Structure formats: C-alpha cells, structure tokens
Amino acid sequence: MRKVRQKNKKHYCTSPLKSQKGQESIVFEVLIAVILMTFVFVIGGFAMKALNETKCSKEIDLSMSQLASAIEKAGATSIGTYYYKFSPSSCFGGKSKNVTYELKPESATLCSSYCPGSTYCYLLKYLNNADPVSPLRYKCVNISQYAELNNLEACANSSGYNTMDISSGIIFHPGDYIFESKSLTSPSICIYYNQ
Secondary structure, X not given: OOOOOOOOOOOOOOOXXXXXXXXXXXXXXXXXXXXXXXXXXXXXXXXXXXXXXXXHHHHXXXXXXXXXXXXXXXXXXXXXEEEEEEOOOXXXXXXXXXXXXXXXXXXXXXXXXXXXXXXXXXXXXXXXXXXXXXXXXXXXXXXXOOOEEOOOOOOOOOOOOEEOXXXXXXXXXXEEEXXXXXXXXXXXEEXXXXX
C-alpha cells in the first residue's frame, strides 16, 4: 500500500474578538458614507435652488424688457400699430393675480435712479412678494415725457380689444396687446388689451 502524503494544512482560527472589531469598523464606514452623501445632497439642493432663482430672475427681467420695448416702439413713431403677446415668466407664481406689471409716470427721485438724466419718466414696475430675489423691480420705458397714454379723444376701442384703464396706472396681465401711436397736438399712445 502506498502511503498518501498529507500536506500539512494549517487551520486558522479566527477569534471572535477580531471579527467583532471588523464589523464595528464597517458600521462606522457606512455611517461616514451616509453622512457624506447627506451633506452632498443638501449642498446640491441649495445650489440647484440658487441656480433656479437666478434663472427665474433673468426670465422676469427679460419679460420686463420685452414689454418696455414694445411700448417704446409705439412711442418712437408718430403713427403706427404694434401687436404684442405678453406672456410673463411663471417663476415665483408670475402669472397669478398677486403679481403686477404696472406702467405709470413716476417722481423725479425714481426717474433719476432708473432713467438717468430724466426728471419725469414712465417706469414699468414689477411687484411680487413671493419673489425671493427681488420682489420690487423697475424698468425705464423710454418714451417722451409729453406722451399721453390712452387719451380718450384719440383712443377708441380697437376691434375686439379694450382700451386699458389708466386711472391708477396701467396694469398688464398675460394676454394680447395692441400699442398704437397717434399724433394729436402731443404724441399719444393707445394701449388695447384682449385676454
């Protein structure tokens, strides 16, 4: 009979104490990983919120600039009609009734701040208390200080559109507008609205 040589097999015995330390370090590492991931998500959330607010703020400024530009086009010519669809940014609840875009003549103090060199001007005012970036904004509308808005003699209702009420400033709501320039003794801009 042949003798089978058996290799010396070493048997390793793991002590329960050593195994327990390894398990504790794994739990600690997982805990650190969870804390780091939470931190990354929180910081990422704040960064996304700030980025979204900045984007929304730019959209609101663009809405104001486009509306002011449409009014200025009508004020720049003696006779002309301009159609404009006002669709303000929906950021910060921008299309709700609590947000106002208002055009009216302003005081010399405000004019000098927003329309340099002017003592009398028309400003487009944006007001939205839900806007965390800038709830109150002004945009200069460069039309003649002698321009009359919605002069009753010059501005009769245009087909399907209503003449805007100017008793307390002109409030713009989302919808279709006609800006019409008419020449009387002084320049007149008629603003018509259709929802």
